[in-house]
Amino acid sequence: MSNGGKISWEHEYENALERARSEQKLVLLDVFNPG
Amino acid sequence: MTYPDEDVISAMLANAIPFQVDNTNKNAFAMLHRLHHIWTPDLRVLDHNGDELYRWDGFLPPAEFTARMLCGFAMAHLRTKRFDAAEKLYVEVLRRYPTAYAAPEAQYYLGVARYRNDPEGDDLTEQWQVLRSLYPSSEYRLKQYFKELPQ
Numbered sequence: 001m002s003n004g005g006k007i008s009w010e011h012e013y014e015n016a017l018e019r020a021r022s023e024q025k026l027v028l029l030d031v032f033n034p035g
Numbered sequence: 036m037t038y039p040d041e042d043v044i045s046a047m048l049a050n051a052i053p054f055q056v057d058n059t060n061k062n063a064f065a066m067l068h069r070l071h072h073i074w075t076p077d078l079r080v081l082d083h084n085g086d087e088l089y090r091w092d093g094f095l096p097p098a099e100f101t102a103r104m105l106c107g108f109a110m111a112h113l114r115t116k117r118f119d120a121a122e123k124l125y126v127e128v129l130r131r132y133p134t135a136y137a138a139p140e141a142q143y144y145l146g147v148a149r150y151r152n153d154p155e156g157d158d159l160t161e162q163w164q165v166l167r168s169l170y171p172s173s174e175y176r177l178k179q180y181f182k183e184l185p186q
Contacts, residue, residue, distance in 0.1 A: 006038075007038055007047065007048075007053050010052055010053060010054040017084070021083035023052065026111050027054050027081040027082070028104065028107075029054045029056065029081055030056070030076055030077070030078055031070065031072050031075060031076065032055060
């Protein structure tokens with residue numbers, strides 16, 4: 001998930017929830033503006 | 036500046052799945068409406084059902100961000116009655132970031148987490164005494180002020 005100081009962000013909501021469920025973790029949702 | 040920080044990354048990945056939404060993406064507008072999104076960065080801690088358990092917004096530099104984020108994870112555990120997990124994270128915040136803006140919150144809720152684990156113990160009182168001592172000007176000191184009022 002991290003490669004040399006870079007986070008690999010999930011971009012699909014259901015995938016994030018499923019991974020949180022299977023890995024027994026929370027989800028950190030970041031709403032950002034690319035501008 | 037914040038996300039490349041190794042401490043931020045480590046704390047994030049140890050506790051959560053990082054999920055990012057671009058607020059200019061039309062496909063995300065329905066979700067943004069549900070979230071009542073108004074400003075960026077907009078951070079939410081969700082459980083695996085999508086229930087929101089903590090939120091904050093606005094830029095924070097790495098150390099403050101990590102402290103706030105760990106408090107968010109701790110609160111998520113507290114709200115889902117995982118009191119041991121909450122306690123562990125609050126202790127971590129206070130050990131690593133005792134001068135962070137999030138530290139008084141961690142101190143306050145450390146007492147709450149221990150109390151919820153053992154309502155018969157003295158931990159709430161003890162932790163709130165530490166709160167008064169270390170963070171006397173904080174809002175969280177005010178939140179426990181009722182303990183100082185005459186009975």
